[in-house]
Amino acid sequence: MAAVVDQMFKVTEDSKGFSFDNCRRNAFMSKQGVTFPSARKTGTTIVGVIFNEGVVLGADTRATGGSIVCDLNCEKIHYIADNIYCCGAGTAADTEFTTKMVSSKMELLKLRTGREGRVVSSLRMLKQYLFRYQGHVSAALVLGGVDVTGPALYTVYPHGSTDKLPYVTMGSGSLAAMSVFEDGYKVGLNEEAAKKLVRDAIRAGIVNDLGSGSNVDITVIKKGSVEQFRPYEVICQKSERQGDYTFPRGTTVVTNTTEIVPFSVLEVTDEEVMEL
Amino acid sequence: MNQQFSIPTLRPAAISRVTTETGAFGVVDTLRSGFVNTRSEMTAKHPLEQSELMYELNEHKIKLGMAYKIGGAALPLTIQAERASAARIGRLPGIKSSYLHLEVFAGTDEDLTIEDVSRVPRLGMRCQSIPDATLPHNYEFNSIIIDMSYSRTLNLL
Numbered sequence: 001m002a003a004v005v006d007q008m009f010k011v012t013e014d015s016k017g018f019s020f021d022n023c024r025r026n027a028f029m030s031k032q033g034v035t036f037p038s039a040r041k042t043g044t045t046i047v048g049v050i051f052n053e054g055v056v057l058g059a060d061t062r063a064t065g066g067s068i069v070c071d072l073n074c075e076k077i078h079y080i081a082d083n084i085y086c087c088g089a090g091t092a093a094d095t096e097f098t099t100k101m102v103s104s105k106m107e108l109l110k111l112r113t114g115r116e117g118r119v120v121s122s123l124r125m126l127k128q129y130l131f132r133y134q135g136h137v138s139a140a141l142v143l144g145g146v147d148v149t150g151p152a153l154y155t156v157y158p159h160g161s162t163d164k165l166p167y168v169t170m171g172s173g174s175l176a177a178m179s180v181f182e183d184g185y186k187v188g189l190n191e192e193a194a195k196k197l198v199r200d201a202i203r204a205g206i207v208n209d210l211g212s213g214s215n216v217d218i219t220v221i222k223k224g225s226v227e228q229f230r231p232y233e234v235i236c237q238k239s240e241r242q243g244d245y246t247f248p249r250g251t252t253v254v255t256n257t258t259e260i261v262p263f264s265v266l267e268v269t270d271e272e273v274m275e276l
Numbered sequence: 277m278n279q280q281f282s283i284p285t286l287r288p289a290a291i292s293r294v295t296t297e298t299g300a301f302g303v304v305d306t307l308r309s310g311f312v313n314t315r316s317e318m319t320a321k322h323p324l325e326q327s328e329l330m331y332e333l334n335e336h337k338i339k340l341g342m343a344y345k346i347g348g349a350a351l352p353l354t355i356q357a358e359r360a361s362a363a364r365i366g367r368l369p370g371i372k373s374s375y376l377h378l379e380v381f382a383g384t385d386e387d388l389t390i391e392d393v394s395r396v397p398r399l400g401m402r403c404q405s406i407p408d409a410t411l412p413h414n415y416e417f418n419s420i421i422i423d424m425s426y427s428r429t430l431n432l433l
Contacts, residue, residue: 017391020322097393105388112386129390131286132331136324 018133038066039091043211045173046076046087047201048142049185050166051194054151054222055144058198059087060173060206061231062213069213075230077219081106081117082226084145085219086126089171090138090158098139102126119145119152123162131160140170146223173205173212180204191220199233206235281352283341284334 030036046059059076062069078086078099084106088095102125106117123143130137141156155168167185169177180201189197195218202216215231299305304312320326327334340352362381366373379385 017389017395018324018328019395020325020328023322023325024316097390101388101390101393104393108386108388132327134324134327 040065040070040093041091041211043173043209044076044089044171045169045177045202045205045209045212046089046142046171047169047174047177047181047198047205048087048144048153048167049181049189049194049198050144050151050153051189051191053191054146054220055153056191056194056198057085057087057142057144057219057221058202058232059217060202060212061215061217062206062211063092064211072214073231075217077217077228079103080122080143081110081145083116083147083221083223084119084122084143085221085226086122086144087142087170089140089142094137094139095141098126098129098137099141102129116147118147118149119143119154120149123154123156126156127160127162130156130158135159142168142170144221146221151221169201169205171205171212173202173209176204176208177201191222195220195232203233203235281341281344281349283345284337286338 026036041064043064044060044062046057048055048057057077061071061073061076063071063074074092076087076089076095078088078095080086080099080103086099086102088099102122105125106122109121110117122145126141126143130139135158138158139156140158142153143156144151144153146152153165153168155163155165155170166187167181169175169181178201181197184197184200186193198218199216202212205212206214206216214234214236216233216235218229218232220227220229299308306312340355343351343355358381359378362378363375365375365377376385
């Protein structure tokens, strides 16, 4: 019986998913001194806060690749379900694929059960997936939503641990944002106060952290409605060009003129085309 | 008390599985699987490689262990028996089985994994397989349970 079971679970050539074939080659190349291109990261500020009617999620919009800004206006608040959204920090591809996969799984679950999905279901899917890959899938997430049990806000770390908290921050700008939260959070905030608090926290991350920048995106999730502000506020505006660098006509001295004779390469001839 | 159905750890202990693709007469087929380098076979390519190879088997063991605790000694045995017989339901030789019963029983027909999202083989890129090569090696021919509904239509896609 054990031999049959082993046979069933054997990995075959047409296996899908992650492939480790190039890992040895990559390790050898890095030992030889080859520098690999750096993954596009969202060195980020992402935050979430629970208010009296639901959850407010906020994120900045800068994506970096090394020390270069790859994307000035990238979307970090991902859709999981109609009532659940997820902010993602870490490697951009990892957060994108992970949230898309969990969104599809939540839809399948919703079709199977016939009920609106719960935040804890998507949380468990995320944490089991990330634990399976032992932190190699670099996705730090802020998961928030409103379901039948009420508003819920969680953080998910790349290794698979989770926290359930009333206000959370993640990413490289998390310390700056958390300092704003610690000062301004109160139990039972109303919607406007919560949006202002999130905006202040993201702004602190944008201004004080090099990995975060550009705009503040906000998503407000309440029971039965989701409002997305993209952007809620533009913090880093590209400044107007100060000087005019065009040269006026006559700046360059003319030393010599040559006559330009038009020369036609194509000769137009009359030709009769016979039709069958 | 029961060693066979104890729940294993989530992170399986690394077991070095040296698998070399052998061709005719049990000799390594250099043309198809490349040169043999024993050291590269012994060491792991990536820390996740072992756990990924054993992931499904380990999950199955966890489910059996839980079934033993919940349903008693008979439940894991019935699960294993149904799973083994479901894995043997096939079509005519040369045609890949759909494993529908197995998927429904395991719950994977209504589930998505990263394999459904990444590195999915595109339709046109699958190679034609030699029918004799696709016969399962360890099963006798007369013990394959043929899925009768497909033998009529011979759905080759």
